Amino acid sequence: VSPRKTDRPLDLATVVDAALRVADREGLQALTMRRLAAECGVTAMAVYRHVESKDALIDVMVDHVLAGVPVPDREADWRDEMLAFFLGAHALLVEHPAVAHIMAQRPLASTAATALADRGLAVLVAAGFDDDLAVEVFLALGSYALGGSLYQVGRSSWVRADLTRRFTGLTEEEHPTLTRVGANMADAVGDALFTGGLRRLIDSYATSLPAAR
Amino acid sequence: VSPRKTDRPLDLATVVDAALRVADREGLQALTMRRLAAECGVTAMAVYRHVESKDALIDVMVDHVLAGVPVPDREADWRDEMLAFFLGAHALLVEHPAVAHIMAQRPLASTAATALADRGLAVLVAAGFDDDLAVEVFLALGSYALGGSLYQVGRSSWVRADLTRRFTGLTEEEHPTLTRVGANMADAVGDALFTGGLRRLIDSYATSLPAAR
């Protein structure tokens, strides 16, 4: 809402930053071209100098965030690489709930996502997985990472207040177990929990790796 | 678009069916109160006799679909129950892409979801998991199921044409591995693939079950 400080002409980086700020803090539905323009201290149509449409802006937001995911390295141990890759992706999606929600709608739609998928698959193939199994491993880990990010985001972002109210408002007769372990559910340290499951999946696929070298 | 066949007054079931039909086939953004009303052969405001708001309608849609998930049984083997539970949920979410996308935004927000979570947790506790581990297992399997459903939905629903174009339009220099295994990626039989990863997660947690009985 704060008007722009400088008289410098608006540029794309400023627009994308503002868009992420609004969408991550207030939810994707709050990201309006008019609201975004106000955040940039400008009129709605000024934004269209830098993005073709709102959809194009959203693509740029995703690419910008995914640029922070550590690119897997074919030379290193595949398990370390996969762990670092999906932990990094998870951390970024939790930090940017709006991007998590966008990726939920089309997981591999962005150019950044396909580029990362290519490198990730390359690591698995280099490690000795055949093509079918490499795809299976990558999709399993990716599914888990996306779902885990969404769950954590659903608790930590702007809906948190609602959810806590939900869990504490449950009756013991209708939800005997959930009311008892609800505290664990609501307060579970997401990162450790997420890492645990990810490790289990990776270890499981390690036993399916055709004996190599 | 087809006008209503009968003169019977509109009821909630008809509205929910129509809403799922539109949202699953044409995407959530196509689900408009006016579009939905037209689908029911009625004016937009007539729908408001049966739902308080569009958000309330969406909640009802989720609950209606989740009613089809097989409720886990405390008495049976926990592994069979978890497998059937998440396979069932996955199948329903793939069948109803719109519901998958809604659940991505607030995984445990609906009353049906919390009810199912309660039963699922009860099965795990009955099997001998302590509260912390039961939560961990349930969230890991749930994350994987949600993410896997979203990935499959992203390929099989109304965005499929886009995605295939994406995968076939990639250049070999930029995506050497993805172009080679892209066919596997696009044509992978999602259900078998999904079941494989789910089994691995369940088996992994089985080894962490405190020795019982």
Place this chain on the structure above:
DNA sequence: ACCTGAACACCGTTCAAGT
């Protein structure tokens, strides 16, 4: 009881115009 129709405050986006 059930539905319609006009209206309001919003959207994304187009187009002509300002400086």
Place this chain on the structure above:
DNA sequence: ACCTGAACACCGTTCAAGT
């Protein structure tokens, strides 16, 4: 070159009115 302002075809939703 960069931005504004009015306008268009949409939204969800309110309210008064029809039968």
